[in-house]
Amino acid sequence: MKPAATRHFALLTCSVLRHKGYPARVRAGFATYFPSGVNENHWICEYWNRDQGRWVRIDPQLDKTLCAGLKITFDPMNLPPGQFLTGGQAWGLCRQGKADPSTFGLNRKMNGIGMVTGLAVHDLLTLNKFELLPWEGTGKDPSDEVVDTIAELTGLPEQHLRELQALYAQHPEFHMPADWQPWPRRQ
Numbered sequence: 488m489k490p491a492a493t494r495h496f497a498l499l500t501c502s503v504l505r506h507k508g509y510p511a512r513v514r515a516g517f518a519t520y521f522p523s524g525v526n527e528n529h530w531i532c533e534y535w536n537r538d539q540g541r542w543v544r545i546d547p548q549l550d551k552t553l554c555a556g557l558k559i560t561f562d563p564m565n566l567p568p569g570q571f572l573t574g575g576q577a578w579g580l581c582r583q584g585k586a587d588p589s590t591f592g593l594n595r596k597m598n599g600i601g602m603v604t605g606l607a608v609h610d611l612l613t614l615n616k617f618e619l620l621p622w623e624g625t626g627k628d629p630s631d632e633v634v635d636t637i638a639e640l641t642g643l644p645e646q647h648l649r650e651l652q653a654l655y656a657q658h659p660e661f662h663m664p665a666d667w668q669p670w671p672r673r674q
Contacts, residue, residue, distance in 0.1 A: 491621055493548055497530040500547040510535035512644075513618050515609035516573040517591050518546070520559055526591045528606060528621065530578050530613075531571055542645070544571055574606030575638035582635065604634055608661060611637045614644050615655045619663075626662035635650055 496514045504511035511534040518529035533542045549563035560565050572580070580586035580605055591606075592598025596622060605624065612619055629637075640647040655661055 492526075494530040494618065494621055496548040497532045500532040500545065501534075504532070504534045512616075513613040514544070514571070514573055515606050515613055515621075516571055516575075517577050517606065518562075518571055520570050521558070522557060523594060525594060526572060526577065526586075528591075528602060529571065530621075531566065539549050546571070573641055574603060574608070574610040575634075575641040577603045578607045578634055578638045579642075582631075582638075601628075604628060607634050607637050607641070609656060610641050611651065612661065614641060614648075614651050617655075623663075629658060629660050633658065 488665050494513070494515075501511045501513050511532060514531050514533055516529065516531075517526035518531075519526050521529075526543050529546075531544055531546050535541075536543045543564075544565060544566040546563040549557075549559060554563060555558075561570065577586065577591050581588045581591070581600060588600040588603055592602040592625065607655045608624070608629065609621070610618065633654075641653050644651060
């Protein structure tokens with residue numbers, strides 16, 4: 488899967504759900520269910536299921552054909568626990584020595600702790616409704632302690648919303664430069 492495509496599917500689904508009145512959010516992290524041999528850089532959508540009283544994780548990119556081809560047997564509209572790890576969850580596993588950072592990335596060549604850090608920061612940004620493209624960033628890496636805080640707060644975002652907003656606001660390394668433009672301007 489290509490990260491930009493997974494982000495587009497997640498963001499479009501989130502937008503439609505919000506338009507229909509459902510609380511929804513994009514999450515950035517890693518899918519554990521692809522046969523690439525790594526926990527693959529991936530973006531999903533979560534929506535609040537009022538009847539069940541919980542956030543439901545969905546992978547809108549997985550249709551029946553793709554599920555069959557990849558031999559995915561779970562319902563992509565209700566991801567089971569552990570099938571998707573947020574950037575913060577992956578960071579925590581790596582920091583605790585429970586996971587090898589080289590198993591997180593796009594493939595065996597583009598992986599490692601930098602990828603984990605980037606997805607932890609992107610998850611913080613998405614929870615602040617700032618859904619950058621996967622390759623966009625400010626080029627400034629936060630300290631390990633700051634990423635530890637991101638991992639802790641993004642683990643239960645509904646309980647830490649104000650803290651997530653404050654963390655984003657207090658750290659200029661998460662902000663785009665004032666002269667940043669998403670596309671080159673035409674002269």
